[in-house]
Amino acid sequence: MEQLENYRKLHVLLNLIRGLYKALDNDWRKAAAEVGLTPCQQHLLWILSFKNGSTLTELSEIGVWHVSTVMSMVERMERNGLVSKEVDSNDARTKRIFITEKGRRVRQETLKGEGHFRLLALLNNMKEKEVEEGTKILQYLVSELLGERFLEFVHTSAEQILNNKENLALE
Template sequence: MTLHDLYQRPGFLLRRTHQISAAVFENACATVGLTPAQYGVLTVLASEPGLDQTRLARALAFDKVTVMRVLRGLEERGLVERRVSEQSRRQMAVALTPQGARLLQQAKEPAEQAYQRLLSPLTLPQRRQLITLLQALTDGLADEARAPFVPLETVPEAKPARTKPGRATRPARTRAPR
């Protein structure tokens, strides 16, 4: 394999694109001091106050360690609060504080500017095609992900079916080799 071959691999290009995406977002949102992960958490919590940490992690395709790290930082800044869930004493419910809601509102414009900047090298048809291709890639390989993605609008409100007493059914997933 040559360097040219390496630099043309989808994994290399996706990783590089992610680096650029994060930098564009963080530059645009420097005034509000948010990372893409923090913005995602605040956005989900704004639409689903009191969401439990497990559903929050799945709604953003985060693993438990990542969601805990992000929540800890947001909680230290007074942007979110965690409390025992009313549905299950073993779960923690998370909600925006008034300060978190204000910061999210302040971040909307810079976040939109970051989105537009990231896609600025592409024409409108190319933007649509990129999103379509990325969606096909993520949908087609979802079972390879280390963290499940469960969009909130598809999460049933009822409790999951039980296979054995005390065991909830979990989505199947496999680990990709490291």
């Protein structure tokens, strides 16, 4: 009986999380398309706005992509003038990726897509305590499944948003 309950829990959670992800991805796709990007490209620009000069491996860890995916994405974005690659001065085998001025402007434009994210309106209608409790659960799961390094990026970049309003051009 315990095994059936475990299957039931897994079934419910997998389907709820997948459904939520698909809804969020659809919203993200609409927002990114407004500035001529894919959600992954938009995400990469945001990562670089917090960790400019990251390596391909670092970007793959933070973006939760395979390194080959990051390599091809960077190549396309470099051709479009959004990012640049430079050889690391300490290790010629390592390439560092930087957001260009054009990339910064496009990333700035992505802020206008906030209205596409239905999740934000839903969270704003919830009690703060409910949001905090849900966030704690997500943090635990992400920490266990993706590691502390990923979670550390989420926390430090969130703090940067609050402490660096000029980065977002907020008044």
